[in-house]
Amino acid sequence: MRRYSIYKSRDRGPLEFRSRLRREEGAIMTIASRDVVAISPSLPIKDATERMIKYGVRRLPVTDPGTGRLMGILVTRDILNFLSGGDKHLIVKNKFGGNFLAAMNEGVREIMTPNPPCGKNTASIAEVAKILIKTGVGGVPIVDDHVRVVGIVTERDFVRFMPSRAGVRVEGHMTKRVVTADPELPIGGAVRRMISEGFRRLPVVEGGELVGIVTSVDILRYFGTSEMFKHMPRGRLEEAMSVSVSEIMTRDLVTVGPDADLGEAAQMMEERGCGALPVVVGRKLVGIITERDILKLLI
Numbered sequence: 620m621r622r623y624s625i626y627k628s629r630d631r632g633p634l635e636f637r638s639r640l641r642r643e644e645g646a647i648m649t650i651a652s653r654d655v656v657a658i659s660p661s662l663p664i665k666d667a668t669e670r671m672i673k674y675g676v677r678r679l680p681v682t683d684p685g686t687g688r689l690m691g692i693l694v695t696r697d698i699l700n701f702l703s704g705g706d707k708h709l710i711v712k713n714k715f716g717g718n719f720l721a722a723m724n725e726g727v728r729e730i731m732t733p734n735p736p737c738g739k740n741t742a743s744i745a746e747v748a749k750i751l752i753k754t755g756v757g758g759v760p761i762v763d764d765h766v767r768v769v770g771i772v773t774e775r776d777f778v779r780f781m782p783s784r785a786g787v788r789v790e791g792h793m794t795k796r797v798v799t800a801d802p803e804l805p806i807g808g809a810v811r812r813m814i815s816e817g818f819r820r821l822p823v824v825e826g827g828e829l830v831g832i833v834t835s836v837d838i839l840r841y842f843g844t845s846e847m848f849k850h851m852p853r854g855r856l857e858e859a860m861s862v863s864v865s866e867i868m869t870r871d872l873v874t875v876g877p878d879a880d881l882g883e884a885a886q887m888m889e890e891r892g893c894g895a896l897p898v899v900v901g902r903k904l905v906g907i908i909t910e911r912d913i914l915k916l917l918i
Contacts, residue, residue: 651770660728691731719856774910785882793906807860831868
């Protein structure tokens with residue numbers, strides 16, 4: 620477990636970050652990723668999962684193959700819901716009689732979110748930031764006047780607006796009542812907890828100490844690779860879901876202290892490509908700071 624305390628300056632100086640965000644009133648495309656991985660509604664769920672893992676993304680816009688118009692979006696939460704966490708799992712039980720492997724070959728149209736929130740390519744940066752906050756999503760497709768996907772923006776794209784020294788401490792903006800998992804919690808239990816609580820990650824605590832973190836991406840990677848099949852001797856999904864989170868959790872953690880500057884935490888997230896940092900005193904978990912917390916402060 621690593622804890623970083625000193626980082627090189629971003630050479631931005633003591634910018635007032637709220638003003639910086641509001642001044643960026645050009646097209647949202649100045650920060651949007653134009654290299655969008657889009658999929659068709661008929662792509663099998665299994666293939667979509669593999670595509671997420673391959674490209675390291677948590678969301679895939681679903682577009683009409685003929686026109687390129689946005690039809691929906693598939694996010695990791697949809698797949699977790701399908702696996703065990705919620706109403707979309709009924710597809711496995713009702714339509715396929717519990718045959719998980721057959722259900723994984725169903726098209727993503729069955730579990731995607733239709734008509735998702737999106738931003739116009741002429742919107743300001745602040746306008747799209749407000750869409751993320753209002754809807755509670757972690758990212759939105761950016762579309763043109765014909766509703767064709769031309770980019771995508773996520774919470775992570777806003778982290779760069781935080782200066783290296785923000786002048787505020789992590790403690791004042793972190794979530795203090797953290798929903799956690801025990802190392803022996805079954806993966807299925809972790810999925811259901813994520814879905815019911817609306818989280819993408821669960822810090823793993825043992826004996827009062829932080830020992831790891833399990834994220835939606837960890838679970839997705841488990842189900843999108845051959846690893847899952849090692850735990851399914853009889854080919855039943857329940858067997859794979861009964862494996863403890865300690866088997867798939869991330870142990871090599873980067874943490875931050877409650878007294879750290881929020882700009883420092885933002886830079887750590889950006890450099891490590893992670894969406895949250897556990898906040899610790901020693902090895903005791905006292906909170907968690909996320910990209911969403913930073914976005915709320917920015918606007």
